[in-house]
Amino acid sequence: MTDPALDLAALRHAAPPLAPGATYRVCFSGGLDSTVLLHALVETGVAPLTAVHIHHGLQAVADNWVTHCTSVCVGLGIPLETCCVRVAADTAEGPEAAARTARYAALRNVMQTGDCLVVAHHRDDQAETVLLRLLRGAGSAGLAAMRPFVPFAPGGLWRPLLDTPRATLQAWAQVRGLEWVEDPQNQDTRYRRVWLRREILPALRRVVPQCDAVLARTAAVLAEDAELLAEVATADLQTLRTGVTLSVRGLLALTPARRHHALRAWLAEQGFYAPDRAALERLDRDVLAARADATPVLNLGQCELRRYRDALHVMAPLPPVPQHDLQWRQGASLVLPAGCGSLQAAAPPPAALDVRFPQGGERLKPANGVHTRTLKNLFQEAGVPPWRRLRTPLVWHDGVLAWVGDVACSAQWQRWCQLHAWHLRWQVSANT
Secondary structure (H helix, E strand, O other), rough: OOOOOHHHHHHHHHHOOOOOOOOOOEOOOHHHHHHHHHHHHHHHHHOOOEEEEOOOOOOHHHHHHHHHHHHHHHHOOOEEEEEEEOOOOOOOOOHHHHHHHHHHHHHHHHOOOOOOOOOOOOOOHHHHHHHHHOOOOOOOHHOOOOOEEEEEEEEEOOOOOOOHHHHHHHHHHOOOOOOOOOHHHOHHHHHHHHHHHHHHHHHHHHOOOOOHHHHHHHHHHHHHHOOOHHHHHHHHHHHHOOEEEEHHHHHHHOOOHHHHHHHHHHHHHHOOOOOHHHHHHHHHHHHHHOOOOOOOEEEEOOOEEEEEEEEEEEEEOOOOOOOOOEEOOOOOOEEEOOOEEEOOOOOOOOOOOEEEOOOOEEOEOOOOOOOOOOOOHHHHHHHOOHHHOOOOOOEEEEEEEEEEEOOOOHHHHHHHHHHHHOEEEEEEOOOO
């Protein structure tokens, strides 16, 4: 057993500073790792501390774990928050990932501004994570695995034991006579992480005794690489970005590797998962390299990437707009369906108005124009992307098309609005 002592002074020194009123929230399952973490934090004087126990309800003995955690926290004089979560039974991500998703969602909910979530991941966990992500084909950012400190919810997440072997934690707990609970799922090799822990890593350690340390060092090196790549992507996006879009010409001027990294970073900024290599290659081929006058779209499930002229747009999938008319009789605003925003005015319309979406063939003589124009011509001249054209509200007054979103209106409509001192605007939603 190597290095059975925890460096409590280093632990206390590494504790991230808290803002006034914030607290360290310690994930406390009652198992060995979190038991050692909680006791070590108490010994170091890191404060204020609150333990958080997530009750998944996946085991028959889960209620007993709550009782155990309550007893430990009472003995230490630490408050305990227990959060009950419901884990989806049938998910594509699998039971392990579903439980993790539910757990972290609950933890986000208990976090207050400036709080620091403290978790007991150790070096053995890091080795398992590197191998798991290697088997999934992760890139450098994924293989960097877990970081000692990362932003989380309205605060941060700290892993103070990430460089500590599990054997050290067990020795430390035994010397102090600590008691902990055992999760039966940690013996079930049907779970890939448990299979790695119980079958693969022991075999690796027999051949390479320091394999956990080697894998942890690899993760640290890749974390530095990922940080450098993130800086490159940030610089590239500053050059490529125009408003909420990216320049297609600018993207094509980059090498494929650099372009793909910038795209992953851009999508992450919007809250979307990074697409895999195959999806990025389809984006290169079908969207970025399409004809200049084409308007291609790539559906990634979670989002859609659309090109119009030199701009690459990203948005959540667009629901279809209804084909029936909407009547605006009362109220100073009208909420439009299918996420198309709303019509806003300072007062209700002076007369009944009908609102519909383009269906083809509509024409309008703009207030500043000489000839009647098709909506297609008006949209093209205004640079409105095709998908937004279909979602642009049209206002009809006395059976005549009078107003086309924020693109054009008729002279009669303009005079009518001036007569009644009434002004209409379209409040566009972020995804329109």
